[in-house]
Amino acid sequence: DQQVKQNSPSLSVQEGRISILNCDYTNSMFDYFLWYKKYPAEGPTFLISISSIKDKNEDGRFTVFLNKSAKHLSLHIVPSQPGDSAVYFCAAPGGAGNMLTFGGGTRLMVKP
Amino acid sequence: DTGVSQDPRHKITKRGQNVTFRCDPISEHNRLYWYRQTLGQGPEFLTYFQNEAQLEKSRLLSDRFSAERPKGSFSTLEIQRTEQGDSAMYLCASSFLQANYGYTFGSGTRLTVV
Numbered sequence: 590d591q592q593v594k595q596n597s598p599s600l601s602v603q604e605g606r607i608s609i610l611n612c613d614y615t616n617s618m619f620d621y622f623l624w625y626k627k628y629p630a631e632g633p634t635f636l637i638s639i640s641s642i643k644d645k646n647e648d649g650r651f652t653v654f655l656n657k658s659a660k661h662l663s664l665h666i667v668p669s670q671p672g673d674s675a676v677y678f679c680a681a682p683g684g685a686g687n688m689l690t691f692g693g694g695t696r697l698m699v700k701p
Numbered sequence: 702d703t704g705v706s707q708d709p710r711h712k713i714t715k716r717g718q719n720v721t722f723r724c725d726p727i728s729e730h731n732r733l734y735w736y737r738q739t740l741g742q743g744p745e746f747l748t749y750f751q752n753e754a755q756l757e758k759s760r761l762l763s764d765r766f767s768a769e770r771p772k773g774s775f776s777t778l779e780i781q782r783t784e785q786g787d788s789a790m791y792l793c794a795s796s797f798l799q800a801n802y803g804y805t806f807g808s809g810t811r812l813t814v815v
Contacts, residue, residue, distance in 0.1 A: 598741070621802055632705070632792055632806030633744065678743050682802050685757035686732060689794075689804065691743030
């Protein structure tokens with residue numbers, strides 16, 4: 590069972606515009622969420638996180654929104670830059686050792 | 702400390718051979734995790750260690766897989782009698798128990814079984 594889902598496998602955006610990446614989860618026990626960015630042949634790197642006690646967290650061009658009632662979170666990148674082109678994963682820690690459960694990822698392509 | 706190191710970066714092996722990967726975590730991190738990522742999927746949890754103790758194993762970790770973390774430092778992941786389905790990126794991550802959610806990933810080992 591996929592507890593964390595990213596339903597859009599890819600997204601293409603023009604440079605300077607907003608990128609919105611979505612993530613849904615089913616496990617209501619999740620109380621913290623993280624977004625990771627991954628370039629080819631590299632490991633995931635941490636981008637931004639949000640606790641379930643908040644509905645928004647902002648860090649520079651990146652903002653994550655959490656809608657607990659809908660079990661939905663989104664990552665907004667404004668303005669998008671070509672260097673943002675990567676695969677983005679949402680993840681939630683839980684269970685043994687707070688292991689991360691990842692979504693399937695969304696490949697973002699920012700066109701110059 | 703330069704982060705989490707994994708070796709080798711790439712491994713091509715023939716079906717049926719054994720392979721071993723190594724992960725060197727951040728030195729003060731006492732938790733170490735192994736994940737597997739296949740094409741088009743997110744990383745999937747395989748196993749984790751707290752210090753030298755292996756505390757959890759995923760059902761994905763068949764009996765052909767074994768992981769160790771002697772002395773709570775580096776870790777090795779061995780796959781015996783490799784199969785083509787084992788082809789994947791194997792990722793290692795570490796974290797500090799008292800700093801929840803501060804995971805750092807290595808660059809991974811790309812395994813190709815031919």
